[in-house]
Amino acid sequence: MAKTTVHRLLYSLKKLGYVEQHDNGNYFLSYKFYQIGRSGLPYRHLAALSNPVLNKLVIRTGESAHMAVLENGLVVFVAVAASQNAYRCAAEVGDCNYAHSTALGKCMLAHMSRAEVDAAISARGLPKLTAATITDKAQLALELEKVRNQGYAISNNENTDGVICVAAPIFDSGGSVVASLSISGPSNRMLPAVESLKQSVRQETFRLSRTLGYKAAIPGDLLILA
Numbered sequence: 001m002a003k004t005t006v007h008r009l010l011y012s013l014k015k016l017g018y019v020e021q022h023d024n025g026n027y028f029l030s031y032k033f034y035q036i037g038r039s040g041l042p043y044r045h046l047a048a049l050s051n052p053v054l055n056k057l058v059i060r061t062g063e064s065a066h067m068a069v070l071e072n073g074l075v076v077f078v079a080v081a082a083s084q085n086a087y088r089c090a091a092e093v094g095d096c097n098y099a100h101s102t103a104l105g106k107c108m109l110a111h112m113s114r115a116e117v118d119a120a121i122s123a124r125g126l127p128k129l130t131a132a133t134i135t136d137k138a139q140l141a142l143e144l145e146k147v148r149n150q151g152y153a154i155s156n157n158e159n160t161d162g163v164i165c166v167a168a169p170i171f172d173s174g175g176s177v178v179a180s181l182s183i184s185g186p187s188n189r190m191l192p193a194v195e196s197l198k199q200s201v202r203q204e205t206f207r208l209s210r211t212l213g214y215k216a217a218i219p220g221d222l223l224i225l226a
Contacts, residue, residue: 020053043069046170046179048077049211054081054097054183054202058130060200062191063185064171067170068097068104073120073161075105080181089163089184097159100126100140101133103167104155107180110144111169150197153217163201164190166197166220168205173213181205 010027013019020030023024028048029104054065058076058081067079075097082090086147086155089098099105099120109117111224147153167182181204184190202222209216 015109022058028108028121035079043078043179049208050079050181051081052177052204053208057183057200057204058083061185061197062087063183063190063197065181065183066104067181069098069122070105070108073123074101075099075102075108078132082108083185085185085189087186089160089165089186098127098129099122101155101159102182103155103165103184104180104182105151106144106147106155107167107169109140110147110153110179111177117141122173130157130161131160134158145158150203151222152193155184162187164194166190166201168201170205171209171212171214171216173215175216178212181208 010019012029014021018030019027021027027032029045033118037200040112046069050067054067057063057065062085064083065081066077068077070076077091077093077095077097080091082088097105099109102181109120112120121137126136126140127133133144152168153163155163155167157163159165163184165182165184166186167180169177170179172178172179181201183201189192199222206214206218206222
């Protein structure tokens with residue numbers, strides 16, 4: 001097809017809300033299109049939205065950034081940007097992990113109903129992966145309440161010894177959590193930077209949530225930078 005024809009079609013689709021455009025000029029399917037073809041295009045829209053954000057976080061923090069969803073009680077990684085450090089902590093797209101031991105998983109569990117959390121626990125259990133892993137159901141409930149109230153989660157050597165992960169949830173237009181985003185790295189590098197990492201992750205997940213139509217006000221303790 002002629003470039004002018006393609007451009008005209010893309011312009012029309014963009015006006016109708018079926019495609020969106022990155023700052024670099026590239027087009028990608030919008031959430032409106034994703035909702036129509038959800039069964040055929042699982043998570044592609046979220047991955048397309050998050051990839052530039054993940055890359056920006058890697059540049060800003062020097063650590064690996066991930067986005068994941070929750071499927072059948074497991075955290076599934078759908079987008080990854082790996083740190084350039086020789087010693088780094090990065091998953092691969094498609095990898096799975098337990099929800100109770102990861103910051104990504106705790107963010108999503110924290111916004112589920114008690115019945116949904118119970119179902120996830122029943123399906124996967126609360127296996128002890130390190131000395132710091134939460135394996136008690138009551139303790140996990142307290143941790144999830146804390147995560148829900150503060151707007152982020154931390155996994156401090158809970159999933160893998162020597163690794164710290166900071167994550168925050170991504171909300172859709174209905175206020176439901178559809179995914180979570182994290183920064184992870186070796187404890188010796190992460191620990192001194194945890195406070196700034198909390199802000200970075202929450203800033204980006206709030207922006208992504210707004211892109212998906214989330215309407216909540218900016219939390220009072222969250223500084224949104226340009």
